[in-house]
Amino acid sequence: xxxxxxxxxxxxxxxxxxxxxxxxxxxGWVVLASGFFEPLLYLLSLGIGLGALVGRVPFxxxxxxxxxxxxxxxxxxxxxxxxxxxxxFNVFGKLKYMRLYDAVLAxxxxxxxxxxxxxxxxxxxxxxxxxxxxxxxxxxxxxxSGWAILAWPAAVLIGFAFAALGMALTTFLRSWQDFDYVxxxxxxxxxxxxxxxxxxxxxxxxxxxxELTPLYHGVTITRGLSLGHLDLAxxxxxxxxxxxxxxxxxxxxxxxxxxxxx
Amino acid sequence: xxxxxxVSPPSAGSLHILGLDAATHGPAIRSRLGVVPQQDSLDVELxxxxxxxxxxxxxxxxxxxxxxxxxxxxxxxxxxxxxxSKVEPLSGGMKRRLTIARALxxxxxxxxxxxxxxxxxxxxxxxxxxxxxxxxxxGVTLVLxxxxxxxxxQLCDRLVVMDAxxxxxxxxxxxxxxxxxxxxxxxxxFGLDDLAGPAGAELVKALEPLADRIEALPDRLLLYxxxxxxxxxxxxxxxxxxxxxxxxxSTLEDVFLHLTGRTLVD
Numbered sequence: 001x002x003x004x005x006x007x008x009x010x011x012x013x014x015x016x017x018x019x020x021x022x023x024x025x026x027x028g029w030v031v032l033a034s035g036f037f038e039p040l041l042y043l044l045s046l047g048i049g050l051g052a053l054v055g056r057v058p059f060x061x062x063x064x065x066x067x068x069x070x071x072x073x074x075x076x077x078x079x080x081x082x083x084x085x086x087x088x089f090n091v092f093g094k095l096k097y098m099r100l101y102d103a104v105l106a107x108x109x110x111x112x113x114x115x116x117x118x119x120x121x122x123x124x125x126x127x128x129x130x131x132x133x134x135x136x137x138x139x140x141x142x143x144x145s146g147w148a149i150l151a152w153p154a155a156v157l158i159g160f161a162f163a164a165l166g167m168a169l170t171t172f173l174r175s176w177q178d179f180d181y182v183x184x185x186x187x188x189x190x191x192x193x194x195x196x197x198x199x200x201x202x203x204x205x206x207x208x209x210x211e212l213t214p215l216y217h218g219v220t221i222t223r224g225l226s227l228g229h230l231d232l233a234x235x236x237x238x239x240x241x242x243x244x245x246x247x248x249x250x251x252x253x254x255x256x257x258x259x260x261x262x
Numbered sequence: 263x264x265x266x267x268x269v270s271p272p273s274a275g276s277l278h279i280l281g282l283d284a285a286t287h288g289p290a291i292r293s294r295l296g297v298v299p300q301q302d303s304l305d306v307e308l309x310x311x312x313x314x315x316x317x318x319x320x321x322x323x324x325x326x327x328x329x330x331x332x333x334x335x336x337x338x339x340x341x342x343x344x345x346x347s348k349v350e351p352l353s354g355g356m357k358r359r360l361t362i363a364r365a366l367x368x369x370x371x372x373x374x375x376x377x378x379x380x381x382x383x384x385x386x387x388x389x390x391x392x393x394x395x396x397x398x399x400x401g402v403t404l405v406l407x408x409x410x411x412x413x414x415x416q417l418c419d420r421l422v423v424m425d426a427x428x429x430x431x432x433x434x435x436x437x438x439x440x441x442x443x444x445x446x447x448x449x450x451x452f453g454l455d456d457l458a459g460p461a462g463a464e465l466v467k468a469l470e471p472l473a474d475r476i477e478a479l480p481d482r483l484l485l486y487x488x489x490x491x492x493x494x495x496x497x498x499x500x501x502x503x504x505x506x507x508x509x510x511x512s513t514l515e516d517v518f519l520h521l522t523g524r525t526l527v528d
Contacts, residue, residue, distance in 0.1 A: 010289075013320060013322060016319035016322070019319055020305070020308075020319070023316060024308065098303075098305070098306060098307075099301060099303040100303065100305055102299065102301075102303045103317070105269060106267055106269060106295075107292055107317065107320035107321055107368075108289035108290070108292045108320065108321060109289075110288070260269070261264075261269050261270055261271070
């Protein structure tokens with residue numbers, strides 16, 4: 001059903017939604033840049049500061065320096081944070097307070113085009129962060145493998161998955177109070193999705209839970225690429241993220257239609 | 263209104279707008295409509311001109327054309343000097359005018375207006391009416407809902423009166439007045455407390471032969487008649503002495519109240 005809907009999408013109309021956001025943020029690029037620094041601070045404080053105490057961690061049969069282990073995870077976290085803040089906080093504001101989408105859907109733009117446009121904008125933005133962050137990782141010598149360059153598109157895929165899920169989640173939020181839940185979800189994933197420690201370090205009962213989080217799959221991909229450990233399982237992780245994209249998009253378009261076109 | 267705007271699906275029956283089926287041609291129909299919703303829903307993060315150009319882009323209108331139209335429309339609604347200001351500091355009337363300009367950005371064949379002047383001061387209302395009248399002159403079809411009968415009288419060639427979701431009357435303003443009211447109305451006030459009570463009933467009985475129809479309200483009696491002055495003279499001839507007499511032309515408001523009743527609908 002989603003594919004038939006996707007075939008009817010007009011890229012020009014979805015593009016117009018992106019254009020609107022570009023116009024708004026053309027003046028506020030300082031705010032844009034802020035999303036770049038947060039994971040960088042984590043990388044410096046935890047990776048390099050705490051990393052000096054941690055030493056080396058086991059990864060795929062060898063041991064790697066902690067900052068090298070942590071950096072690709074921060075890349076994935078950054079993609080997640082950028083995608084979720086944009087599609088939850090900002091989209092909620094436009095949906096419920098600015099009532100922007102009511103006006104948009106009175107034009108030929110459809111709910112799916114609207115969702116794709118917002119996600120597209122979000123990806124353009126988080127893609128910029130990811131590129132800059134990856135460049136910085138390379139500069140600091142934290143990318144041992146040349147495959148690391150592929151961590152950029154991987155980060156964009158992670159962003160897409162979280163943007164679609166975030167968009168879907170936003171349609172269920174009732175008030176700003178509900179954002180506490182969003183914060184908790186982000187925090188838990190940030191802490192426990194295999195970001196700071198390898199999966200093997202978790203107790204056996206917790207591992208399936210970790211494997212359920214989209215961030216875990218994202219981190220596994222960026223880390224594998226950054227460290228040059230490629231295997232077929234990565235395709236599985238990528239498929240999981242693609243699944244998140246489809247599910248999120250489908251729910252978001254349906255719910256937006258139902259909320260705004262009752 | 264939402265169904266005609268192809269925003270909500272038809273709840274029952276079939277709906278054709280501009281010759282297209284609303285259920286299957288939503289985007290195609292919406293591309294030819296202009297919508298002025300009850301709440302302005304303007305983009306507060308953009309300037310006035312950007313509000314129009316961005317909106318034009320949702321219709322797939324090329325950038326240069328969008329810019330030209332925005333400038334032209336801002337002039338049309340007398341906001342050209344505010345083109346680069348933000349939406350927030352605008353007055354209610356200005357926001358309404360901007361919303362009307364936004365609805366015209368795709369040069370629509372049909373403009374839907376949901377209570378276009380509710381909450382505006384008289385100056386702003388008259389400016390909006392004047393601009394809407396000009397649009398009508400240009401051949402744009404306007405469909406508007408309103409609670410203001412003077413607005414309907416000013417703007418509508420044809421109107422329907424709705425009561426509890428049903429059409430109770432249909433026609434041009436003058437036709438409706440001719441059909442459901444008299445040419446003139448005489449409003450009589452007396453020093454009595456409650457004219458709708460027994461004291462009023464006696465007066466109504468005495469005045470009955472003088473008018474087509476008499477309505478007793480708590481504060482006044484309304485005599486519906488074709489000749490108000492003659493009725494007033496007849497009242498005086500019967501040595502009934504009201505504290506005040508007002509003769510006026512019958513309006514759509516009389517028609518509306520007659521058709522839908524005076525009880526509050528909440």
